[in-house]
Amino acid sequence: MRVEIINTGTELMLGGTVNTHLAFIARELFPLGLRVQRQVTVPDGEAIRDAVRDTFGKADIVLVTGGLGPTTDDLTRDIVAELLGLKLEHDEEIWLAIQERFRRRALKMSERVKLQALRPREATVLWNPHGTAPGLHFPAISEMGTPHIFLLPGPPRELMPMVREKLVPILAKLLPPGAVHEWRNFRVLGIGESLVEEKVGEELIAMGLEVGYCARPGEVDVRLIGTVPVLDRAEALVRERLGKWIFTSDERELPNVVVEKLTALGKTIATAESCTGGFIANQLTNVPGASKVFLAGYVTYANSAKTAALGVDAALIAANGAVSEPVARQMAEGALENTGANFALATTGIAGPDGGTAEKPVGTVFVALAVRGAVTLVQHHRFPTDRETFKSLVSQTALDLLLRQLDGRDTAPAETFSPGDGGCGGQA
Amino acid sequence: MRVEIINTGTELMLGGTVNTHLAFIARELFPLGLRVQRQVTVPDGEAIRDAVRDTFGKADIVLVTGGLGPTTDDLTRDIVAELLGLKLEHDEEIWLAIQERFRRRALKMSERVKLQALRPREATVLWNPHGTAPGLHFPAISEMGTPHIFLLPGPPRELMPMVREKLVPILAKLLPPGAVHEWRNFRVLGIGESLVEEKVGEELIAMGLEVGYCARPGEVDVRLIGTVPVLDRAEALVRERLGKWIFTSDERELPNVVVEKLTALGKTIATAESCTGGFIANQLTNVPGASKVFLAGYVTYANSAKTAALGVDAALIAANGAVSEPVARQMAEGALENTGANFALATTGIAGPDGGTAEKPVGTVFVALAVRGAVTLVQHHRFPTDRETFKSLVSQTALDLLLRQLDGRDTAPAETFSPGDGGCGGQA
Numbered sequence: 077m078r079v080e081i082i083n084t085g086t087e088l089m090l091g092g093t094v095n096t097h098l099a100f101i102a103r104e105l106f107p108l109g110l111r112v113q114r115q116v117t118v119p120d121g122e123a124i125r126d127a128v129r130d131t132f133g134k135a136d137i138v139l140v141t142g143g144l145g146p147t148t149d150d151l152t153r154d155i156v157a158e159l160l161g162l163k164l165e166h167d168e169e170i171w172l173a174i175q176e177r178f179r180r181r182a183l184k185m186s187e188r189v190k191l192q193a194l195r196p197r198e199a200t201v202l203w204n205p206h207g208t209a210p211g212l213h214f215p216a217i218s219e220m221g222t223p224h225i226f227l228l229p230g231p232p233r234e235l236m237p238m239v240r241e242k243l244v245p246i247l248a249k250l251l252p253p254g255a256v257h258e259w260r261n262f263r264v265l266g267i268g269e270s271l272v273e274e275k276v277g278e279e280l281i282a283m284g285l286e287v288g289y290c291a292r293p294g295e296v297d298v299r300l301i302g303t304v305p306v307l308d309r310a311e312a313l314v315r316e317r318l319g320k321w322i323f324t325s326d327e328r329e330l331p332n333v334v335v336e337k338l339t340a341l342g343k344t345i346a347t348a349e350s351c352t353g354g355f356i357a358n359q360l361t362n363v364p365g366a367s368k369v370f371l372a373g374y375v376t377y378a379n380s381a382k383t384a385a386l387g388v389d390a391a392l393i394a395a396n397g398a399v400s401e402p403v404a405r406q407m408a409e410g411a412l413e414n415t416g417a418n419f420a421l422a423t424t425g426i427a428g429p430d431g432g433t434a435e436k437p438v439g440t441v442f443v444a445l446a447v448r449g450a451v452t453l454v455q456h457h458r459f460p461t462d463r464e465t466f467k468s469l470v471s472q473t474a475l476d477l478l479l480r481q482l483d484g485r486d487t488a489p490a491e492t493f494s495p496g497d498g499g500c501g502g503q504a
Numbered sequence: 505m506r507v508e509i510i511n512t513g514t515e516l517m518l519g520g521t522v523n524t525h526l527a528f529i530a531r532e533l534f535p536l537g538l539r540v541q542r543q544v545t546v547p548d549g550e551a552i553r554d555a556v557r558d559t560f561g562k563a564d565i566v567l568v569t570g571g572l573g574p575t576t577d578d579l580t581r582d583i584v585a586e587l588l589g590l591k592l593e594h595d596e597e598i599w600l601a602i603q604e605r606f607r608r609r610a611l612k613m614s615e616r617v618k619l620q621a622l623r624p625r626e627a628t629v630l631w632n633p634h635g636t637a638p639g640l641h642f643p644a645i646s647e648m649g650t651p652h653i654f655l656l657p658g659p660p661r662e663l664m665p666m667v668r669e670k671l672v673p674i675l676a677k678l679l680p681p682g683a684v685h686e687w688r689n690f691r692v693l694g695i696g697e698s699l700v701e702e703k704v705g706e707e708l709i710a711m712g713l714e715v716g717y718c719a720r721p722g723e724v725d726v727r728l729i730g731t732v733p734v735l736d737r738a739e740a741l742v743r744e745r746l747g748k749w750i751f752t753s754d755e756r757e758l759p760n761v762v763v764e765k766l767t768a769l770g771k772t773i774a775t776a777e778s779c780t781g782g783f784i785a786n787q788l789t790n791v792p793g794a795s796k797v798f799l800a801g802y803v804t805y806a807n808s809a810k811t812a813a814l815g816v817d818a819a820l821i822a823a824n825g826a827v828s829e830p831v832a833r834q835m836a837e838g839a840l841e842n843t844g845a846n847f848a849l850a851t852t853g854i855a856g857p858d859g860g861t862a863e864k865p866v867g868t869v870f871v872a873l874a875v876r877g878a879v880t881l882v883q884h885h886r887f888p889t890d891r892e893t894f895k896s897l898v899s900q901t902a903l904d905l906l907l908r909q910l911d912g913r914d915t916a917p918a919e920t921f922s923p924g925d926g927g928c929g930g931q932a
Contacts (some may be wrong), residue, residue, distance in 0.1 A: 082814055083737055088526065088527070088530075088543075089526075089540045089541070089543075090531075090534065090539070090718075091526070091527045091528065091529070091530030091531030091532075091534060091540060092528045093527065094522065094523075094524050094526075095522075095526060095527070096522050097520045097521060098517075098519070098522075098523060099516075099521065099522045099523070099546060101519070101520065102516075102517055102518055102519030103518075103519035104519075106518065106519060111517060111518070112517045113517070113546075113547070113551070114544065114545070114546055115516075115517075115544070115545040116542065116543070116544050116545075117526060117540070117542070117543040117544075119541055123541070129541075132583055142512050145862055151513065166564075192850065213556065220603055233890075271737065274814065285690065288518065309931060337596065342506055347782075347803070349782075349785075350744075352786075352789075353575065353785055353786055353788070353789025353790070353794070353798075353801075354777075354782035354783070354784070354785030354786035354789060354801055355782070355786045355789075356773075357777075357781055357782030357783070357785070357786075357803040358780075358782035358783045358785075358786045358895075360781070361780075361781025361782060361783075361805065361855075361895075362858075362892055362895070363801070364780070364858070364891060365858070366781070366805070367806075367859075370781075370803075370805050371805060371806040371808070371809055371810035372802070372803055372804050372805055372806060372812075372813060373781075373782050373801075373802070373803030373805075374800070374801070374802060374803070374813070375775070375782065375785040375789070375800060375801030375802070375803070376796075377789065377794070377798050377799060377800055377801075377841070378795075378799040378800060380843075380844075381799055381800035381801070381843060383845070384800075385800060414812060414813065415806075415809060415812070416808075427789075428792075429792055430792070430793070431795075444733075463792060464790055467786075467789075467790070474751065497566070
């Protein structure tokens with residue numbers, strides 16, 4: 077099945093908005109065995125007509141995003157119906173749903189809103205609980221050589237649930253039996269992409285699986301697609317070889333895994349950050365419900381703040397420098413002491429671009445984990461990269477250290493890490 | 505001049521990488537008066553041939569990114585030369601530059617690298633100081649109806665400088681005289697898009713300017729394009745009507761403006777965050793050189809931390825709740841006291857999704873600015889949105905309050921704010 081995506085929106089052509097639709101949709105279709113063969117972006121309006129017509133005879137499934145709103149430049153619905161020779165009619169059920177939505181939110185409704193309740197009777201409605209305009213599915217018309225055409229809303233918060241909850245189940249039914257494979261995802265931290273591939277790659281491919289790697293800064297995703305019995309054998313292999321590096325076997329991000337683990341264990345955490353400047357606290361507090369486990373964070377950028385807020389010995393800083401093993405240790409222990417938390421993470425390093433020396437170049441960092449009633453762990457790393465990636469890598473290293481402690485996995489520092497420039501690729 | 509962009513790369517079709525090229529290139533071409541009319545993404549390999557051929561007769565300028573590397577799937581150079589009937593030849597100057605680059609970085613060179621030194625003599629080289637493969641410019645061939653074709657590298661750190669330093673100057677020369685206009689940008693905070701448009705929109709358009717608005721959560725960009733004398737008159741109007749909301753008239757982000765202003769004034773800042781959870785500290789410390797002005801941040805999520813770290817009166821919390829005007833005030837004043845900073849910002853609110861009450865619904869927030877030797881300012885806002893947008897809007901409000909204080913602008917709370925769902929648009 078050949079899939080094409082058409083993204084519509086003048087704002088995309090002006091550069092104010094980055095188009096994330098292709099990346100999101102491609103990931104969601106991947107487990108179905110579907111690959112996007114072409115994606116086109118056009119402005120609102122008549123350009124949509126050519127883009128849709130261009131897919132006739134070339135694609136089996138066409139996903140069009142955007143242009144379903146109530147304003148005069150929202151023409152996708154009209155253009156597609158016209159191309160297919162179908163008549164738009166008022167749909168009372170859609171209209172009631174739209175009115176109900178406006179009523180619930182006490183919003184004023186303009187006359188044009190009613191246009192969003194139009195659909196040809198041949199099209200199936202994809203209900204949109206997150207916005208006004210529903211999606212529409214125009215089935216393929218074989219005598220015309222037209223593909224299945226899906227009209228989807230443009231705003232990501234409407235598009236994403238519609239793709240997951242409505243589009244993917246419909247596509248799964250359109251595919252020939254046996255085409256839908258299961259998939260599994262393993263997210264690893266503390267080991268680089270090439271080493272991951274070396275440890276499991278050949279054997280997984282020999283099992284007949286489709287194998288995809290996605291290398292992000294500091295982490296690698298290993299995605300396996302195939303039938304359940306083969307996946308079961310593959311999972312056993314992956315867990316045996318990569319177990320100590322796997323932080324989750326679902327889609328969750330590291331901060332979510334950490335907060336949910338702490339919540340399940342009824343444990344609390346505090347942070348004492350220098351070089352990460354609040355990045356770790358911010359990551360943790362992005363997780364809904366973080367307030368149950370996150371007690372407090374200190375961002376002690378100035379040396380005086382390290383002493384005043386965390387009780388780091390000023391003489392120790394003078395003797396070793398603020399970026400040093402004993403200072404990281406005292407920062408973590410100070411945060412543990414101050415807050416009464418079960419765990420405290422500390423970071424001190426040189427984010428750059430300035431501040432490096434021959435002995436401690438830019439990218440040098442010490443990460444400490446203080447554990448109530450146990451010995452404090454301190455790791456030394458070097459991440460020579462840009463300032464924001466540095467903060468992200470250090471945060472990841474710190475949260476990974478904590479998670480290894482919580483999971484009872486090996487807490488020794490990683491020997492390799494993913495620079496994250498490998499992008500995503502796959503082999504079948 | 506009709507511009508099309510072709511992005512090549514299998515990784516873009518698999519969803520692991522978000523395509524930022526269109527947004528970046530569109531912004532860079534905007535001041536030239538050039539608008540992208542169509543953008544296509546295709547996988548590496550033969551699909552590039554169709555995509556390039558499709559532009560013949562339809563576009564005047566075609567920008568192709570990616571596929572210039574040394575691996576077997578890097579075919580852009582070969583395909584385009586073949587389509588135009590041009591012969592690739594070894595270019596000794598390119599080859600010397602490549603060898604020099606490998607020597608300087610002490611990298612091992614594979615035989616295939618030499619392929620990157622191929623070019624037809626009809627094409628102009630765009631030198632690439634940030635990578636191996638140079639860009640190429642194939643001038644339009646009028647008898648064939650082919651456009652100007654530019655081959656550009658895929659990695660953003662190579663693409664971005666090449667677009668700015670090489671592509672834009674060449675395009676400026678290709679444009680008819682008078683087509684290149686100047687442009688000015690004004691970034692405003694604390695006022696919604698529709699109000700901005702109401703205050704200046706009609707008059708700016710009457711002046712004959714091209715006017716673009718870009719509404720992001722909390723902020724609006726007003727971009728004006730035209731000739732210098734008209735822009736001068738327009739700028740006077742914009743400053744008169746919108747002056748109290750303009751935080752910068754260049755491309756800088758708010759945290760950069762704040763850090764640079766504090767640096768210039770020799771002043772220091774501390775933060776005391778509850779609901780923003782370290783977001784503000786993280787934003788400030790993302791700015792290189794932040795350590796000169798940012799002394800320390802407290803992320804006091806738990807009530808006990810507010811008392812222990814910032815000296816907030818526990819009875820005050822019990823009487824008013826942690827999300828209240830007096831608690832915000834004491835948090836800011838506590839941070840000022842602890843750190844000796846000139847300014848301290850504090851936030852306390854309900855980020856959601858849980859924790860709201862009838863009296864203090866999700867989105868309620870108090871923002872305080874303590875000023876050494878002056879009275880503390882406290883503002884009450886409500887931002888009912890998702891957790892991460894909430895943190896971002898509160899951070900913006902806090903930094904804006906500080907910047908208004910530093911600039912001597914009105915510090916009264918905004919009456920409207922941009923929900924940021926207007927996207928970017930323009931009118932000429």
